Each structure stands twice: as structure tokens, then as C-alpha cells.
Amino acid sequence: MxxxxxxxxxxxxxxxxxxxxxxxxxxxxxxxxxxxxxxxxxxxxxxxxxxxxxxxxxxxxxxxxxxxxxxxxxxxxxxxxxxxxxxxxxxxxxxxxxxxxxxxxxxxxxxxxxxxxxxxxxxxxxxxxxxxxxxxxxxxxxxxxxxxxxxxxxxxxxxxxxxxxxxxxxxxxxxxxxxxxxxxxxxxxxxxxxxxxxxxxxxxxxxxxxxxxxxxxxxxxxxxxxxxxxxxxxxxxxxxxxxxxxxxxxxxxxxxxxxxxxxxxAHLLVDGQKMAKSLGNFYTVPDVLAKGYTGRELRYALLRVHYRVPLNFTWEGMKEARESLGRIDEWLARLREIAKEENVQRSTPNAQRSIEPDFENALDDDLNISAALGFLFETIRETNRAMNENKRDATSAKTWLDWWKRINTVLDLESESEVAVPAEVAQLAEQRQNVRRENNWKRSDELRDRISELGWEVRDTKDGQKLTPRVTSG
RNA sequence: GGCGGGGUAGCCAAGUGGUAAGGUCGCGGUCUGCAAAACCGCUAUUCGCGGGUUCGAUUCCCGCCCCCGCCUCCA
CATH class of the missing domain: 3.40.50.620 (HUPs)
Known part of the structure; x- marks a missing residue:
């Protein structure tokens, strides 16, 4: 195109x-x-x-x-x-x-x-x-x-x-x-x-x-x-x-x-109105960061709407940006896990659609970013489904990661490099793992809350606990 | 008054002359000790309003309403 x-x-x-x-x-x-x-x-x-x-x-x-x-x-x-x-x-x-x-x-x-x-x-x-x-x-x-x-x-x-x-x-x-x-x-x-x-x-x-x-x-x-x-x-x-x-x-x-x-x-509006100091809806980048959001979250929020359409900035929109990015992060993390694995025999070969140029084609059309992101999220859902069904092997995971790498040269939305798990959190997680072996759910949940207070989220997967940093918004 | 842009689900938002992508939120389910994540299902008989053209319009035409912007140093 x-x-x-x-x-x-x-x-x-x-x-x-x-x-x-x-x-x-x-x-x-x-x-x-x-x-x-x-x-x-x-x-x-x-x-x-x-x-x-x-x-x-x-x-x-x-x-x-x-x-x-x-x-x-x-x-x-x-x-x-x-x-x-x-x-x-x-x-x-x-x-x-x-x-x-x-x-x-x-x-x-x-x-x-x-x-x-x-x-x-x-x-x-x-x-x-x-x-x-x-x-x-x-x-x-x-x-x-x-x-x-x-x-x-x-x-x-x-x-x-x-x-x-x-x-x-x-x-x-x-x-x-x-x-x-x-x-x-x-x-x-x-x-x-x-x-x-x-x-x-x-x-x-x-x-x-x-x-x-x-x-x-x-x-x-x-x-x-x-x-x-x-x-x-x-x-x-x-x-x-x-x-x-x-x-x-x-x-x-x-x-x-x-x-x-x-x-x-087109212009950016804030809560449906032009941004103006007198209206109290005037924001700078540091103002948004002070609310607990990251630069990439703001980047996503400002990027996701077609440039010729007025964009209404709201804090709800910032939350949506955060959730959407979390979805991308989660998807990439899963793909990376699988890409690391040896190429074990999987039941089904690539069942997914081939790598489509839809994302790039959408951008060819006057930078239609909304349509492009639509294709990205469709792809995420399809590959997640395949991973749930265990129909993914290291090779195809790498293929998707390569695709992401390519489109991310345009989006530049990948999360910052992994934050190291603090010693305190790691220790609590280890304790939790131990009490879980004893089916001590009460203690396990208490430890989960403690970890949460320290800004980390713990998830129990079939491969054990997973810790992810949780951004808090103010 | 002149010149533009926009009005699509609770919110954000693609799109097409043939019957509405995607995100987010909410509800139900699978999974889980419970969660989380992921997935599945449900959520617009309808695309600002009124006419017209058409076998058929959200999409084309006409009129109208609303919102936003520009009209001499605002991205």
C-alpha cells in the first residue's frame, strides 16, 4: 500500500x-x-x-x-x-x-x-x-x-x-x-x-x-x-x-x-475544553508524572488517537493507557518465557495467522494509529489464546517477538528494563512460597498483602510465583 | 460573519454503499485454595437530528442541531 x-x-x-x-x-x-x-x-x-x-x-x-x-x-x-x-x-x-x-x-x-x-x-x-x-x-x-x-x-x-x-x-x-x-x-x-x-x-x-x-x-x-x-x-x-x-x-x-x-x-483538549491555566486544566509532563504516571503511559495516551482528531485528555484515559500497556507487557513476558524454552515438541504447529503487515499498512494510511493498534491487540489476543492452549513453540514466539521489535521502532512503548526485586520483597515471597507448601492460605494471603504494600504484585502461576512491580497512581 | 475539525456503546476509538475493529470499564464463565493474569461469553438492531437517492446508508446528497479550533506572533 x-x-x-x-x-x-x-x-x-x-x-x-x-x-x-x-x-x-x-x-x-x-x-x-x-x-x-x-x-x-x-x-x-x-x-x-x-x-x-x-x-x-x-x-x-x-x-x-x-x-x-x-x-x-x-x-x-x-x-x-x-x-x-x-x-x-x-x-x-x-x-x-x-x-x-x-x-x-x-x-x-x-x-x-x-x-x-x-x-x-x-x-x-x-x-x-x-x-x-x-x-x-x-x-x-x-x-x-x-x-x-x-x-x-x-x-x-x-x-x-x-x-x-x-x-x-x-x-x-x-x-x-x-x-x-x-x-x-x-x-x-x-x-x-x-x-x-x-x-x-x-x-x-x-x-x-x-x-x-x-x-x-x-x-x-x-x-x-x-x-x-x-x-x-x-x-x-x-x-x-x-x-x-x-x-x-x-x-x-x-x-x-x-x-x-x-x-x-488537531488540538489536545482537557475534559472537553481547551487547556488553560485559568481553568485549572493546564498540565505539563512533570504534572502528569507527579500523578504517578510514567512517560511511556503519557506517550501512549497521546499517541493512540489519530492526529487529525481532537484528543480529549482525561485521567481516566491515563488509566486506560496504563491497562493497555500492561496487556502488552504481559504478552511480551509470556512470549519471552516461551522463546527461552528449548524447542520441545508441541502438540500443534503454528495455528496462528501469519505475520500480517496490517499494522504497517494502517500507518501508511495517513498514520491511522487507532487501526494499527487494533491489529496489535487482535494479535495479542490470538497469540495469548494459542499460548493458553499450549500451541506455541520457541520458534513462533521468537517470530512474534521479532514482529514486535519491528513495530516497536514506531511505537517505542516497551516497558523500562526490568526492575530488580528488592531484598525485602524477595524474602517475603520466599516465606510465602514456604507457607504455601503447607497450604497455609491465611499466612500466604497476609504475605501477599505485605508484598502489595511494598508496591509489588504477586501472582501464582503453574510455574510458581511471579512478581511484578506495580505502579501506583496518585 | 468567514474557514476548518469532530459528533459511533458508560468512557476512548477504527471503519465501510450490504448490514458495526480494537482498547477500557461492567457482568457471567474457564483456570485458581482465594486471587491475579490469560482466555471464552454478554454488553450499539445501531452510528447527533430530519429529509432524499438506493434493492439496501452509519457510509452518498440536502437541510438542521451540538462541541472544539482558527480568523495576524497559541502545537
Whole structure:
């Protein structure tokens, strides 16, 4: 099955054909965090979607070159630094670090590059691009000294978002210097310095100031990935104006089609509403960990819903994630047990269906993760049944484990390496084993409770006791 | 007002012009000293509402309702 994605530009599912038609290289640019505060789980939903995209492309044999920018200068970072009374770089550094820590917790694959907007190389490139845009009549310096993009000179402007520019109206969300601009929709390429910017400023042909948000992505994307890139992702809220502006700027300078496929991720909702500090439903990764959940549980919860469908985050959903992962863990543990055994004669040879490519095919269809997971769980049930009926041998168990290994390059949902059983727990388990031999069930149950209090679960199987660490949620 | 996304069981969620995957929860059963895990069975005559097309629609068309988002620096 051919790989297909929903492209925001034509609003259609399209077969994926990278620019490099003979090779297998794919370039991806993803809008990264603005480091003015700790990224929240809604931000991470988008990053997990991008992670899934990259991993699936790699499973399909593509060599992915991915860039994620870090926006470390804008109104919010400047305001934050002012309020904290520290230099901008120092202020943003803590959130950059936190972003990487949280990404790792969620097992998000690192991009190949994380260019920062304040990097001198890129500031220079932004200035070059703005100069070029002015030379081509696509930009102008207004009376307020800022430089704006002239959207009326760009016939394609508005096509990504399907906006009619004459209908644009101010939401009041952003401060406008409307009298300075030719058109309300003209956006800043270079923002002239003002007092509130303090010492945050760069010299430019238009005076001191700083780059606008949109131009930084155009500059960094084309600097690292070339004039034309295969896939550009972000949240749906980036469609307008950000990505629209990126197209206008990049194509305005290069004259070439900037992006082949635009992929956008729907929002994360919390209890059916947009996440907001004022509603008390605003969560960061550490907030979720503090409730007793693990990074992989959150990864699963954010991954399991198709990226174009709004995802409602709830604590009940986190519990479901935990249970579902437990099912996978249990299945893998059983397979591993059997794979270790010598190939003893089993009554029936492979009765199970052959290893189906269903999982991967589902992902080919615009990353249909829900369908893919459906196949995984069907497989789990079927192989568990076969194991219950003793119809499994080491060879077929290994085959399934290999299959898991392959799909897990995309999912990355395996549990952390086994935690050693603490001495105290081991001792109690041994005692329990002894009293069980004497059929002292009362004492056995007491010991089971004790072990449970220590955070471990004991199960009696026909091969004796099994101890598994039990995660507790708060 | 304009532009999108969504409404499928208690909850989460695939999907198709021919009669509803999967997860989770709940109930019953097998297994167990009891549990746990696993498995088996049950749990939507029905897919927001009303029309239409069709032999047949949840799926296509028309109208309507509800939720969420974007409309100039929010993933």
C-alpha cells in the first residue's frame, strides 16, 4: 500500500512522493517550542505526532532529515525575561532544557537539528531574506520603522488557510499598529526596537530591532533543508498565520514551491475544553508524572488517537493507557518465557495467522494509529489464546517477538528494563512460597498483602510465583 | 460573519454503499485454595437530528442541531 497523507494545502489525502524520487531522502521541518514557559502536554501531542511520522517513514525505508526550531525570542520570552530580571538567553535556557528533558521522558526521537532563532547565523539569514523581499517589492518599511510583508503582492497568500483576505478582522489578540501598515494582514518581518525590548536587539539595515516570528522559520528551514522541503508539520493553530506567512516569505525569496506536504495536528483538549491555566486544566509532563504516571503511559495516551482528531485528555484515559500497556507487557513476558524454552515438541504447529503487515499498512494510511493498534491487540489476543492452549513453540514466539521489535521502532512503548526485586520483597515471597507448601492460605494471603504494600504484585502461576512491580497512581 | 475539525456503546476509538475493529470499564464463565493474569461469553438492531437517492446508508446528497479550533506572533 502506498503511503498517503492528508495535505492541508489541497485539503486532500495524497500519495506521498518525496522530492528525491530516485533516492529515499525525506526532509521534514517541524515548528518547535517557544521557550517562554514549560511546554504543556498539548504541545507534546504535536511533537509525538511528528515523532510517529518520522518513525513510520523510517520503518518504510526513508532516510529522514528533520529540523525543529526553537523560538527563543518573541514578545513572551522578552516579557518573561524582563519580569524575571535576567538576560533573555538565561531566561530561555531553562525552558530549552526542560523541553529536552520532557521530550526524552516521552521517548520522542530527537530531530537532527534544533536551530535557535537568536543564533547569529540565522539572524543574518533572516536579514538577507528581508532585504531580498524588499528588493522584490514584497516588503516595505513602515513609518514605525518595522518592516512588513506586503500580502497584496502575494496572490497565493491565504490559500493554505483558505482565507479570504478581505474578510480578515482583528481579534484584538495582538497589538496592531494598523496605521503604519498598508493592509491589516501585512505581518512583521522585522520589528523595530522599542523600550520594552531592553537590550534585546540586533542591528539591521532598517535600524535596531528583532526578527518577526515567521521569518525565523523560513530562514532556518531553507538554511538547513534547502529551498524546497518535503513535509512541514505543526498544530492546526499554526496554519494561519504562521505557515501562510512562511510560504509567502520563502517562496517570495526563492521563487520555488516551499513545501510539498503540509501536515497539521488537531488540538489536545482537557475534559472537553481547551487547556488553560485559568481553568485549572493546564498540565505539563512533570504534572502528569507527579500523578504517578510514567512517560511511556503519557506517550501512549497521546499517541493512540489519530492526529487529525481532537484528543480529549482525561485521567481516566491515563488509566486506560496504563491497562493497555500492561496487556502488552504481559504478552511480551509470556512470549519471552516461551522463546527461552528449548524447542520441545508441541502438540500443534503454528495455528496462528501469519505475520500480517496490517499494522504497517494502517500507518501508511495517513498514520491511522487507532487501526494499527487494533491489529496489535487482535494479535495479542490470538497469540495469548494459542499460548493458553499450549500451541506455541520457541520458534513462533521468537517470530512474534521479532514482529514486535519491528513495530516497536514506531511505537517505542516497551516497558523500562526490568526492575530488580528488592531484598525485602524477595524474602517475603520466599516465606510465602514456604507457607504455601503447607497450604497455609491465611499466612500466604497476609504475605501477599505485605508484598502489595511494598508496591509489588504477586501472582501464582503453574510455574510458581511471579512478581511484578506495580505502579501506583496518585 | 468567514474557514476548518469532530459528533459511533458508560468512557476512548477504527471503519465501510450490504448490514458495526480494537482498547477500557461492567457482568457471567474457564483456570485458581482465594486471587491475579490469560482466555471464552454478554454488553450499539445501531452510528447527533430530519429529509432524499438506493434493492439496501452509519457510509452518498440536502437541510438542521451540538462541541472544539482558527480568523495576524497559541502545537
Amino acid at each position: 502506498a503511503l498517503r497523507f492528508f495535505n492541508t494545502y489541497p485539503r486532500k489525502i495524497e500519495e506521498f512522493e518525496p522530492r528525491d524520487s530516485t533516492g529515499n531522502a525525506v526532509s521534514i521541518y517541524t515548528c518547535g517550542p517557544t521557550v517562554y514557559s514549560r511546554a504543556h502536554i498539548g504541545n507534546f501531542r504535536a511533537y509525538i505526532f511528528e515523532d510517529l511520522l518520522q518513525r513510520h517513514l523510517e520503518l518504510r525505508g526513508y532516510k529522514v532529515h528533520r529540523v525543529m526550531n526553537i523560538t527563543d525570542v518573541d514578545d513572551k520570552t522578552i516579557r518573561g525575561a524582563r519580569e524575571a530580571k535576567v538576560p533573555l538567553a538565561k531566561f530561555t535556557e531553562q525552558f530549552k532544557q526542560a523541553f529536552f528533558v520532557d521530550s526524552e521522558t516521552l521517548r520522542i526521537k530527537r530531530a537532527d537539528e534544533f536551530p535557535a532563532a537568536t543564533d547569529q547565523r540565522y539572524v543574518e539569514r533572516m536579514i538577507d531574506m528581508i532585504r531580498e523581499l524588499i528588493a522584490r517589492g514584497l516588503a516595505y518599511q513602515a513609518d514605525d520603522k518595522s518592516v512588513y510583508f506586503r500580502i497584496n503582492k502575494c496572490p497565493n497568500y491565504g490559500k493554505l488557510a483558505h482565507f479570504d483576505l478581505t474578510q480578515l478582522q482583528s481579534t484584538g489578540r495582538v497589538k496592531h499598529d494598523e496605521y503604519d501598515k498598508e493592509h491589516i494582514g501585512d505581518f512583521a518581518l522585522w520589528k523595530a526596537w522599542d523600550e520594552e525590548d531592553g537590550d534585546v536587539k540586533w542591528a539591521s539595515p532598517w535600524g535596531s530591532g528583532r526578527p518577526g516570528w515567521h521569518i525565523e522559520c523560513s530562514a532556518m528551514a531553507t538554511a538547513l533543508l534547502g529551498d524546497q522541503i518535503d513535509i512541514h508539520c505543526g498544530g492546526v493553530d499554526n496554519i494561519f498565520p504562521h505557515h501562510e506567512a512562511e510560504i509567502a516569505q520563502s517562496e517570495g525569496v526563492t521563487g520555488k514551491k516551499f513545501v510539498r506536504y503540509w501536515l497539521h495536528c
